[in-house]
Amino acid sequence: MSPGEPSLPSPLSHRVPDLAAMELLLAVARLGSLGRAAKELGVSQPAASGRIRSMERQLGVTLVERSPRGSRLTEAGVLVTDWSRRIVEAAEAFDAGARALRGQRDSRLRVAASMTIAEYLLPGWLVALQAERPGTAVSLQAGNSAAVARSLLDGSADLGFVEGTAMPEGLDGVVIRRDRLVVVTAPGHPWARRRRPVGAAELASTPLILREEGSGTRQVLDAALAPYGGLALPLLELSSTTAVKAAAVSGAGPSVLSELAVGEEVGARRLVPVEVDGVELRRDLRAVWPVGPAPVGPGRDLLGLTRER
Amino acid sequence: MSPGEPSLPSPLSHRVPDLAAMELLLAVARLGSLGRAAKELGVSQPAASGRIRSMERQLGVTLVERSPRGSRLTEAGVLVTDWSRRIVEAAEAFDAGARALRGQRDSRLRVAASMTIAEYLLPGWLVALQAERPGTAVSLQAGNSAAVARSLLDGSADLGFVEGTAMPEGLDGVVIRRDRLVVVTAPGHPWARRRRPVGAAELASTPLILREEGSGTRQVLDAALAPYGGLALPLLELSSTTAVKAAAVSGAGPSVLSELAVGEEVGARRLVPVEVDGVELRRDLRAVWPVGPAPVGPGRDLLGLTRER
DNA sequence: CGGGGCTCATAACCCCAGCTTATGTCCTCA
DNA sequence: TGAGGACATAAGCTGGGGTTATGAGCCCCG
16 A cells, blocks of 8 residues: 555456457457457357457456347447557567567578667567568577677678667668667656756766666766766666666666667656756667678668668 | 468467566566566466476577576567567556446546547556556546537546547636647558658548548548548548558558557558648647536546646 | 348367476575 | 575366357348
8 A cells, every 4th residue: 555665466467368369359350250250360250259258258348249240349349459459569579579589590681789779679670571571581689789790790690780879890881760868767756847957967966777887878878978077877787778777667766768768668657758958868770781782682671661750 | 472462371379478478577587586476476486487488489589597596588588578568568558448448437537538549548648647646446438529528517527538629518628739640551552652742632632541421530631621622532431440540551542540540550661651731630639627627636647647748 | 931141159078288286406605 | 514595397187268069140132
């Protein structure tokens, strides 16, 4: 009952239907019939009927109106179907990523990417690539900028993606996007309610939750704060973006993260962005390849999908 | 093999681990130990170990390094964990929505909302509200503007959300957001490759995939096109946003939809936005309540979460 | 009007994925 | 050297979800 509690009372998966049920519901919505949906998913009609029924029981809401000449979604069914679609689409991104991670050596396109890009952008690109060029096999290797450069130079990757200010030796590339670092706090933190932006000097003198020294994010931050009293002050030093986010959400203090990394959290108000004045916290995201002509074939296709908007 | 094929060869759910496994993986990442993660989710340690192992088998990738003093994620594990988090977060939104849909009559806050808002915005708000005010019971009733107004006036709802140009009789409210309608086509359509924006007259004279007459989207479009040769021309008239999107994705023709509705599709390049010149396709999203003072208590809390940015 | 051809539901059976408990091994630390 | 934590292995049970077979409404058409 105390408001500051972690409050994890729940095995979420017990209250939410599984992916198969959601796929089935989407198929029913699209095809207008349990039987046809069942056939499309390769199960028997009674199985489909039962699955939908148990989903309705679990949710406590009627989803489809069954009639002797087909099934239509109820109003609630339309909502549940749309919410399900979100989950299924996230699952498609997962699948595209996982498939690339499994990474057959004979893939038509071998990609090497920095963690941030592999985490937040690449799965979406892969889904789009799959839609545009079905059957293109892509493999993914994630690592820091140095590892990406190495893979490209020794021929074990065809196309790379890196973030950071400098362009690695021996590579050509293009900027595909600009990333902004944002200062975030838990909603309870005083900075979350501030009217006036936080100044650069104040930011430089406030202990922050940060990635360890040497990370791309940290480098950009240190460079930006150098004119205002030296390097960023660490309150906590953690080794992964996820850990940093978790600490920030739990209210341990303010943090600085890529806007790519905090999109979801900001949307759900688990984190609040804090305006900052007088510091430019931007960095380029680049597609890179060994010095020479730009990639052709599937690499070129993927490259075409990476531009913002 | 033909590129235009529907190409649904797959029961996605067979290739993607289930939610329980993903929750478990997130817990392992956070807690650094299979045993502790198992305890948190209320299962035995061997169950957790087996689950992770079968997820690794399914994905063909090692996710955690097990050692006699704990478990750490591998590089691939970090990626998979992050991709899983996306899905779990979508599932949280689903859960929040479903819970509201189940709608106990004794809920502290009874919300009535138009379909578009209930589909695309409300679940996120409910997740945020839950984070901010744990335990607030919310019920949801979805319908068109008239139904929302009725619910508010007869006292069966406390707070409403509607889209559209006019403010319903007998209600007070505030604009919480502006929605833009966008013209979209499948990537293969000629408009997707156009350099010059489509003109208003051209839009008015092109048959479009549309919601049925009387829908909010249709009204805005008709009003905007009135000066340029009358009402919008229907190529197909469908009864749900989902059906319209599906038709547009399949390449049946251009369509006009809320940018809320097409965000995912545009991100994954299943749909391409087409620039339009000379038409203002905007509408207001409003929070509404019976004439009188603005809501207090949980209604006020929710209202505070609905402002953009 | 009577018979396909849809729809969905019910019934009876079956199987295996995944859980539990009990125990073993390995490492670390006091 | 012994206690404690973390993971693995083994054996046994259970039930959710699948299957086939069949029945019952509704529609249309000859």
